[in-house]
Every structure is written in structure tokens, then in C-alpha cells.
Amino acid sequence: MREGTAPLIRREDYAPPAYWIRTVDLTFDLDPVKTMVINRMQVERNAALPPQPLRLHGEDITLTRVLVNNESVSFRHEDGMLVIDSLPDAPFTLEIRNTCCPEKNTQLSGLYTSGGGFFTQCEAEGFRRITYFLDRPDVMAVYTVTLRAAKKQYPVLLSNGNLVEQGEMMAGVYGPRHYAKWHDPFPKPSYLFALVAADLVTREQLIRTRSGKEHLLQVHVRRGDLEKTEHAMNSLIASVVWDEARFGLPLDLERFMIVAVGDFNMGAMENKGLNIFNTKYVLANPATATDVDYAGIESVVGHEYFHNWTGNRITCRDWFQLSLKEGLTVFRDQEFSMDMAGTPTARAVKRIEDVRTLRQVQFPEDAGSMAHPVRPDSYVEINNFYTATVYEKGSEVVRMMQTLVGRDGFARGITKYFERHDGQAVTCDDFAQAIADANPDSPLATLLPQFKRWYSQAGTPRVTARGRYDAPTRTYTLGIEQTALPSPRQPVKQAYVIPLAMGLVGRDGSALPLQLEGEAAPVGTERVLVLNEARSFFTFVNVDQEPVPSLLRGFSAPVVLNDHLADADLLTLLQHDSDAFNRWEAGQRLALNRLLAGVNGTGPAQLDDAFIEAMRSVLRHPGLDAAFKDLALTLPSEGYVAEQLTTVDPQRIHAVREGMLLQLAQALRADWEWAYEAHQVKGGYSPDPVSSGRRALANLSLAMLCRDAVARHDAVWPGRAYERFKDAGNMTDRLGSLVALVHAHSELAELALQRFHTLFKDEALVIDKWFALQVTAPEKDGRVFERAKILLKHPDFSLKNPNRARSLIAALCMNNPAAFHRADAAGYVFWAERILELDSINPQLAARLARVMDRWTQLAEPYRSAAAEALRRVAAKPDLSSDVAEIVNRALQQETTTP
Structure with a gap:
């Protein structure tokens, strides 16, 4: 385990490697207790640098031999690295032999065991735990x-690239053995290495590309899960087809493999040709998986496949450039x-969901102790920078590029990017330049140097807009100002380039033509204004009537807007x-x-008639899709x-929101009843957007009806929810009914939970x-927190399985503020x-x-003082890992800078 004294790594200190490794020939004799690794490398000096020792990373492995050109050489260990002096000037062969113990690897980084098989996770720095x-x-x-492995225990042997040879070997301690040899023709960094050796079953599909x-x-997948892989395979096929059609990027290997494993720290990993996935993002059938x-x-199958080009064929020069692959x-x-x-509304719903995630996860990150630019300037532990800023905000930076150059222009840019850099390790600057x-x-x-401030400045810009209509001259003037608050290590920010998609809406609902002063004619009813000044x-x-400005359409930039x-x-x-995103945004x-008025005491802690009628009109609107209604009414x-x-x-926020939810449930009772009945999906299950939207709105309606009924001590709707729970033909309806009972704290909730566990006790993802x-x-009288304990x-329950730990601990602490932030600490x-338990595992x-x-x-107090005490308790652990130490120490640094 890395301890909390790890050094600070700075982007400005980047230097090219003193040596290049051109080829790697790895041989594994796989054993859970003692796996032997033979690593033969073709190495050459970097001629651009003066001669120096070769320093190799290694962690939690046992070195047994070092050979240079087949002869033993002296070496030393220094600062956790293997150092070899006096190496040849000409290219040479370096052979290293070592062992590791996969079954003791609870960190799930490097080579580890899970469910009786071997798996790897090498991003970011796991390969050094292998050799x-x-x-x-x-x-x-x-x-x-x-x-090489025992054939009975590990019949499937996989690694990156193409299978070039396989066969039988002499029997060993565990019976007959076999081997498989794989070759990946494309150069890759070590973080993309992967191997799998396990007892697995396989779904296969031959496809012909363009x-x-x-x-x-x-x-x-493991035995028993094959029938849950159809959707993953269909998603993979769709990804291959889409990437070639949209960007001209074809599949470049003879085969492409996905492997599902139950113990995995991340969602999935894009290892070249051999993607290793958390089972959560592979296994699905209607009985066990929701919409x-x-x-x-x-989404995740697509993401990892798309990395084949944006991440694998072109990779990062250093880890500060992580968003080069992840944001893109x-x-x-x-x-x-x-x-x-498919449909415009379904596209808009997806965009709304993505923006909601950005605001709920990344915006707080921008305002917190771990605030950092999309391209960080420093880190202690790189694993801590697989963040919403690097991923989701990085994606928004790429989206702004597409907005500024157009969809076709962006495709041209991607083509130029690969013409220049295929097979290279490059930077975010290289991508933006292309x-x-x-x-x-x-x-x-025109504005590229200024635009790249999105990569170098932390924090969420604030955009303030005011409009003034002059009826005599029929003009409308929009004044827009941008500011950026200070963030850790960045007290002053410079102006960004902000693409602001907008339109003007008449009071009668018409879309008004947009003609800027100096233009000969209107340019449609929607356009993108480019802000690059402070004001x-x-x-x-x-402009024939006073308009309502519709700004930041489609959320065209990751900013906070005050209009x-x-x-x-x-x-x-x-x-x-006409913009579905801004229509949703207006309701929100x-x-x-x-x-906010209810929480701050500046207004009543209840909803007014105008808002309730607006929500009723959305719910009853015949032209709006059910999926959109579900989002708008949440x-x-x-x-x-x-x-x-x-x-x-947190307790005040919870009380006000719960009160308003109950009021909305009660005021729209008849409308919820109509929506529930009208949006039942008949026939076989399909996860298509229309069916999913109907189920989502029906489930929201049922939750509201149960909330109202429990408050009135009426057993009808909880009873109907329980019957639907028992009889549901798919997990979306079953879980939706269970949620309605549990969230309403219905007396039937406990019975339903027991029945659910009995039905699915052997389905790990469902038990999550x-x-x-x-x-x-929703917390009520401390019941939820007590249940968590x-x-x-x-x-x-097990802390050792990441999915299970997240399903209880992270779910409570991150997703239930009222249950977590307690006055009694x-x-x-x-x-x-x-944290202290997990840090050692x-x-x-x-x-x-x-x-x-x-x-x-x-x-607020008393929460603030109690939180500080908990942070100090964690920080005081003597052998705290560098992963956790960086987080808690940066959090505690705020204590002296925040009033």
C-alpha cells in the first residue's frame, strides 16, 4: 500500500523517459498464491537525453532475476524503484523474473483473483504490481x-490482441495444463495491458465491417450468466457500426472481447481488444435489470469500445492529460x-440526464476542496483524479469545440487528429490544435489560446444576463457578463470563451427571428453567441414584441447562468x-x-397554486413525451x-423538500392516478426510449400516490403497489413499486423487501x-440510518466487493444527506x-x-465541527494510504481558508 507521504507530482516537471521499451514478451505461470512472470523487453536509450540509469517501477512483487542480453547484472532499489546502472548504448534485451500473489491483492489493482479466476486492472499504475x-x-x-495455467480450473486464457497459438502442456500439480499466446500488433502503454484466466462461457458474433x-x-461471463449478455453484445455491435459511420474509425483487430468480473473498482476498462467490465455494465435481462x-x-460498452481509437491508438503523454482520452x-x-x-425528444432527455449528473457531481467538485482544472497541474495519487471534472466537464469542453466548429467541422478535426497522431502519446493541446x-x-x-483556459482553470464560470427591450426602435439588447470565483491555488481567473446557444421567445410562444445589429437579414430563430470578454x-x-430570452440552450457551456x-x-x-432542455430548465x-425560499425563510415552505398548475399542465400535456414529463416533474x-x-x-433542506413533495402528491392526486393508468406498458419488455419513458412516468406517479396515501392513512395505493410488485413482469416495474412503498415508509415495505431478497438472493447485482x-x-426519525448500521x-454484505460496499456505504453517505448529516454526528x-476499514483493504x-x-x-453548525472531527480522525491514521491522505488533507486545508 502506498502511504500518505507520497510526493507531489507536477505537470511542469514532465520529462521524456530516459529509455524506450519497444517490445515486451511476457510469460505467466498462473497460480493464485505465487504467479511467476518472465518479462523480456527490447529496450533502447532515448538519444535525446544524456546517459543515465534505468529506473523501473515495481510494487508488491518479489524480484528473482535480472538479465541484460542474457547475462546477470547488478541492480539496486532506490525510492521504491529498481535501478540498473551501466547499460549498453546500443538497444538491448532486458529480462526480469518476478513473482506476485494475486489472491492477496484486495486492492484489485494489478493481477488479482475473483470468483476463482485471474483478472487484471492496470490503469493507472497497476502494471507495476505485475512486473x-x-x-x-x-x-x-x-x-x-x-x-500458462491449469486447464480444468482456467479453461479460458485471454490477453490483448490476436490469438496466435494455443495448446496442451505437461500436467502439473493441479492436473493437465495448457497455454495460449496472444500478440497485439499495436504499440500501447502498460496501463492497457490485460489478461484473464478463468472458467467462463462465451457469446460470440461474427460481423463484417464496411x-x-x-x-x-x-x-x-461466468457460468449461469450467458443469457444476460444479449444486450451487451447488441450494444457492442451498435458501437462498432456507429464509430465507423460517424467518424470513419473501424475495428482494427481480428477480434474484440469483453469480460465481466464481479470484483472491479471501476465501471469498465478499455484494455486494447480485451475490455474488462464490472458485471454491472454487462449483465441484463428483464427480470434482473431496469431500464x-x-x-x-x-453507454459504457460504447465508451470502452470508442476508447479503442480515442485512448488506445492515441493515448496520453502523461496522466495530467487524462481528459484527452476520457473527456473526448x-x-x-x-x-x-x-x-x-432516435427521436429529438429522446435525444433531449439524454442531454438533460447528462447535465443533471454534471450539476450534481461536477459542479460541487468545482466548488470543493478537490477543485482542479480539466488538465490538473499536480497530484499526489493519480487514482484520485479520475473525477467528474476530467470526465464530464472534459466532455463539455469537447462539446463546446463541436458547437464552435459544427458537427461536420468536428468530424474533420477528428480525422486530422488521427492523421497527425495515430500511434502516439500526446496532449490536450494537440487535440485542440487539430x-x-x-x-x-x-x-x-480564432480564439484557441483563450479557449484552452477551459483546460487550465478550475471552477465553474458564472454568466449573468440582462435584457432590455426598446419598443420605439424595436430593438432588444442583451448584456452578458462572465465571472469566475477563486478556487484552490487559482485566486484569479481570466475570461473564458463561452458558446451561448440562444433564441428569443415571444410572449405568445412564437420563435422570433434573430437579426443582430449590422446584419442584413435575420439568421434563423436560434444562434450561438460567442462570449470572450468579461462583458x-x-x-x-x-424585434416586434418584448421577448423572453432563452439562453444556454442545450446547455451549450458548463456554466451557472443567472438570466x-x-x-x-x-x-x-x-x-x-422549442428547446426541450430549456423547457425542462424553466420548470426546475x-x-x-x-x-430556496422555503429553506432560507424568505418565502413560504410550500408550493403556490401557479406552480402546481404549471406542473399539472406538464403532466397532462398531450404533446410531451413521458420521459420528459418524468424529468420535469421531479x-x-x-x-x-x-x-x-x-x-x-441538510435537515432543513430535507424537511422543506419532503413537505413540497407531499404537497405536489396531494394537489395532483387525480392527475397522478390518470398518469399511472395511462402509461402502463403492455406486451413484452423492451428498453426502448418510448417504453422506458412510459414506465418512468408510471413509477413516479405510483410513488406520489403512495406518498399521499400513507400520509392520509389510506391503504389502497400501497396495496396496489404491493400487488404490482408481486406480479411485475420486469425489474423496472418491480423495483419501481418497491421504491414507492419504501420511500413512502408504507407498512407493506418490510414485507416487500423480504420477498424481494428471497426472490433474488442469488443475483448479486439485484441484491446491490x-x-x-x-x-x-427519505430519512424519517433516524430509521434509515439505523437500518444502514x-x-x-x-x-x-462485504467490504471487499466494491459494488456491495458502494451499494450501502456510498449510497448512504453520498446520496442521502438527511440520513448522513445528523446533529448527533x-x-x-x-x-x-x-474509511479506516476500507483503506486497509x-x-x-x-x-x-x-x-x-x-x-x-x-x-452549518453543529454539522461543521463534527465533520471536521471525523476528518481529523481519518487523517491521524499512521499508515493512511496516499489515496485517502490526499483527499482528507486537502479537505482539512479548507478549514483555514473558509470563514
Whole structure:
């Protein structure tokens, strides 16, 4: 385990490697207790640098031999590295032999065992836990890998690339043995290495790409799970087809493999040709997976496949450039999911969901102790920078590029990017330059140095807009100002380039023509204004009526917008805006205004008739899709409300929101009944957007009806929910009914939970849902927190499995503020104890959970002092890992800088 004294790594200190490794020939004799690794490398000096020793990374492995050109050489250990002096000037062969113990690897980084098989996870720095190596992304080599293992226990042997040889071997201690030899013809960094040796079953599909070549697609899973792989395979096929059609990027290997494993720290990993997945993002059938699960599988399968080009063929020069691959590939998987959605409304729903995630996860990160630019300047532990800023905000930066150059221009830029850099390890600057150079007349090319501030400045920009209509001259002037608040190590920010998609909406709902002063004629009813100054003014002419500005359409930039619109303006947008995102946003703004007034005491802690009628009109609107209605009728989360406040009282927010939810449930009772009955999906299950949307709205309606009924001591709707729970033909309806009972604290909830566990006790992913549901129910009289403590002792709970730990601990601490932030500090004690337990087992997982305290200084008393005490308790652990130490120490640094 790395300890908390790890040094600070700075981007400005980057230097090329002193040596290049051109080829790697690995041989594994796989054994859970003692795996032997023979690593033969072709190495050469970097002629651009003066001669120096070769320093190789290694961690938790036992070195047995070092040979240079087949002769033993002297070596030494220094600062945790293997150092070899006096090496030849000419290219040479370096052979290293070592052992490791996969079954003791609870960190799940490097080579480890799970369910009786061997698996790897090498990103970011796991390869050094397998063998000594230059474990950095700018060292790219061609790999040949031979796997040897007992045939009965490990009949499937996989590694990157193409299978070139396999066969039988002499019997060993565990019976007959066999081997498989794999060769990956494409140079790659060590973090993309993978191997799997396990007893698996396989779904296969041959496909023919546009070039006429045949490729074998495979999904490997444990026995008993094969029938849950159809959707993953279909998603993989769709990904291959889409990437070639949209960007001209074909599948480049003879086969492409996905392997599912139950113990995995991440969602999935894009190892070249051999993607290793958390089972959560592979396994699905209607009985065990919800519509959300199906959508998640499609998105993650797409994401990892798209990495084959944006991440594998072109990779990062150093880990500071992580968003080069992750931000770009998140953008690509979002575009893929929107294209797969089909209809304009379904595309908009996907965009709303992505923005909601950005605001609930990344915006708080920008405002917290771990705030960092999309391209960080420094880190202690790189695993801590697999963040929403790098991924989701990085995706928004790429999306802004597409907005500034157009969809076709962006495709040209991607083509130029690969023409220049295929097979290289490059930087975010290289990518931005390629997009700009392919579109020399675009605003991006003109403003590129300024645009790149999105990569170098942390924090979320604030955009303030005010409009003034002059009736005599028929002009409308829009004044827009941008500011950026200080963030850690960045007290002053410079102006960004902000693409602001916008339109003007008449009070009668019409879309008004847009003609800027100086233009000869209107340019449609929607356009993109480019803000690159601290303050800008835009005057529209020939405006026949006072408009309502519809700004930041489609969320065209990751900013916080204050447009000073009154309720009447927001109601106009909610009723008439042609942009579905801004229509949803108007409703959310109306709800947020009321929630904040109730929390701050500046208004009643209840909903007014105008808002309720607006929500009724959305629910009953015949022209709106059910999926959109579901999103529009969902109040902003407690976490999002908290982010709007300087001082946060989680219990006050919870009480106000719960009161307004109950009021909305009661006021629209008849409308919820209509919506529930009208949106039942008949026939066989399909996760298509229309059916999914109908189920989502029906489930929301049922939850509201149960909430209302329990408050009135009426047993009818809870009874109907229980019957639906028992009889449901798919997991979406079954879980939706269970959620309705649990969230309403119905007397039938306990019986339903017991029945659910009995039905699915052998389905690990479903039992994860069972744990998470119980600890994310709305807190009431401390019941939910007490249940969480009891569930820790449940025989199905284990800290060692990341999915299970997340389903209880992370779900409670991150997704249930009222249950976690307790006046008696019990929630913080619970958090600290779990962090300390997890840190000794799996520091990466512990560090992710530690992030819940990023914004502790915004808490009101007594929460603030209790949170500080919990942080200090964790920080005081003598052997705290560098993963957790970086998080808690940065959080505690806020104590001296926040009033």
C-alpha cells in the first residue's frame, strides 16, 4: 500500500523517459498464491537525453532475476524503484523474473483473483504490481503474451490482441495444463495491458465491417450468466457500426472481447481488444435489470469500445492529460447514446440526464476542496483524479469545440487528429490544435489560446444576463457578463470563451427571428453567441414584441447562468420554448426558487397554486413525451439545493423538500392516478426510449400516490403497489413499486423487501439494489440510518466487493444527506470508521468514499465541527494510504481558508 507521504507530482516537471521499451514478451505461470512472470523487453536509450540509469517501477512483487542480453547484472532499489546502472548504448534485451500473489491483492489493482479466476486492472499504475516496468503512458510497446495455467480450473486464457497459438502442456500439480499466446500488433502503454484466466462461457458474433473484413466479437461471463449478455453484445455491435459511420474509425483487430468480473473498482476498462467490465455494465435481462441498467450498459460498452481509437491508438503523454482520452470518449459515448435514442425528444432527455449528473457531481467538485482544472497541474495519487471534472466537464469542453466548429467541422478535426497522431502519446493541446486547424475560419481557431483556459482553470464560470427591450426602435439588447470565483491555488481567473446557444421567445410562444445589429437579414430563430470578454452586449433589431430570452440552450457551456427571469418569463419558456432542455430548465428553476425560499425563510415552505398548475399542465400535456414529463416533474435533489447555498443545513433542506413533495402528491392526486393508468406498458419488455419513458412516468406517479396515501392513512395505493410488485413482469416495474412503498415508509415495505431478497438472493447485482434502496429512502426519525448500521452486519454484505460496499456505504453517505448529516454526528462517525476499514483493504475505494466531505466547510453548525472531527480522525491514521491522505488533507486545508 502506498502511504500518505507520497510526493507531489507536477505537470511542469514532465520529462521524456530516459529509455524506450519497444517490445515486451511476457510469460505467466498462473497460480493464485505465487504467479511467476518472465518479462523480456527490447529496450533502447532515448538519444535525446544524456546517459543515465534505468529506473523501473515495481510494487508488491518479489524480484528473482535480472538479465541484460542474457547475462546477470547488478541492480539496486532506490525510492521504491529498481535501478540498473551501466547499460549498453546500443538497444538491448532486458529480462526480469518476478513473482506476485494475486489472491492477496484486495486492492484489485494489478493481477488479482475473483470468483476463482485471474483478472487484471492496470490503469493507472497497476502494471507495476505485475512486473517491473517503465509504468508511464508515454512508453508504448508491442506486446506478446503467453499464459500458462491449469486447464480444468482456467479453461479460458485471454490477453490483448490476436490469438496466435494455443495448446496442451505437461500436467502439473493441479492436473493437465495448457497455454495460449496472444500478440497485439499495436504499440500501447502498460496501463492497457490485460489478461484473464478463468472458467467462463462465451457469446460470440461474427460481423463484417464496411471494409469487408470479418471480425469476431465475444462476451465472456461466468457460468449461469450467458443469457444476460444479449444486450451487451447488441450494444457492442451498435458501437462498432456507429464509430465507423460517424467518424470513419473501424475495428482494427481480428477480434474484440469483453469480460465481466464481479470484483472491479471501476465501471469498465478499455484494455486494447480485451475490455474488462464490472458485471454491472454487462449483465441484463428483464427480470434482473431496469431500464436505467440497460441504458448504462449501452453507454459504457460504447465508451470502452470508442476508447479503442480515442485512448488506445492515441493515448496520453502523461496522466495530467487524462481528459484527452476520457473527456473526448465521454463526449463520444454521449453522442452515441443520443444517436441511438432516435427521436429529438429522446435525444433531449439524454442531454438533460447528462447535465443533471454534471450539476450534481461536477459542479460541487468545482466548488470543493478537490477543485482542479480539466488538465490538473499536480497530484499526489493519480487514482484520485479520475473525477467528474476530467470526465464530464472534459466532455463539455469537447462539446463546446463541436458547437464552435459544427458537427461536420468536428468530424474533420477528428480525422486530422488521427492523421497527425495515430500511434502516439500526446496532449490536450494537440487535440485542440487539430480541431482548430481543420476549421481555420471557425471561432475556435480564432480564439484557441483563450479557449484552452477551459483546460487550465478550475471552477465553474458564472454568466449573468440582462435584457432590455426598446419598443420605439424595436430593438432588444442583451448584456452578458462572465465571472469566475477563486478556487484552490487559482485566486484569479481570466475570461473564458463561452458558446451561448440562444433564441428569443415571444410572449405568445412564437420563435422570433434573430437579426443582430449590422446584419442584413435575420439568421434563423436560434444562434450561438460567442462570449470572450468579461462583458459583452448584443443588440437584436426588428424585434416586434418584448421577448423572453432563452439562453444556454442545450446547455451549450458548463456554466451557472443567472438570466434574471421572473416567474412569468419562466412559465412562458416552460409552456412554449422549442428547446426541450430549456423547457425542462424553466420548470426546475421555478421549483428551485420555491425550495430556496422555503429553506432560507424568505418565502413560504410550500408550493403556490401557479406552480402546481404549471406542473399539472406538464403532466397532462398531450404533446410531451413521458420521459420528459418524468424529468420535469421531479423536484431538484437535496444535494443540488444545497449547492445553491452558502451555509447548508441538510435537515432543513430535507424537511422543506419532503413537505413540497407531499404537497405536489396531494394537489395532483387525480392527475397522478390518470398518469399511472395511462402509461402502463403492455406486451413484452423492451428498453426502448418510448417504453422506458412510459414506465418512468408510471413509477413516479405510483410513488406520489403512495406518498399521499400513507400520509392520509389510506391503504389502497400501497396495496396496489404491493400487488404490482408481486406480479411485475420486469425489474423496472418491480423495483419501481418497491421504491414507492419504501420511500413512502408504507407498512407493506418490510414485507416487500423480504420477498424481494428471497426472490433474488442469488443475483448479486439485484441484491446491490436491495441494499441501496433501503439506505437511500427519505430519512424519517433516524430509521434509515439505523437500518444502514444493521445492514452492515447482514450476511450478504462485504467490504471487499466494491459494488456491495458502494451499494450501502456510498449510497448512504453520498446520496442521502438527511440520513448522513445528523446533529448527533453519528453519520460522520459511521463514515470515518468505514474509511479506516476500507483503506486497509482497497485504498481506491476508500478515497472515492472520502470525497463526500469535499464541501464540509459549507455546513452549518453543529454539522461543521463534527465533520471536521471525523476528518481529523481519518487523517491521524499512521499508515493512511496516499489515496485517502490526499483527499482528507486537502479537505482539512479548507478549514483555514473558509470563514
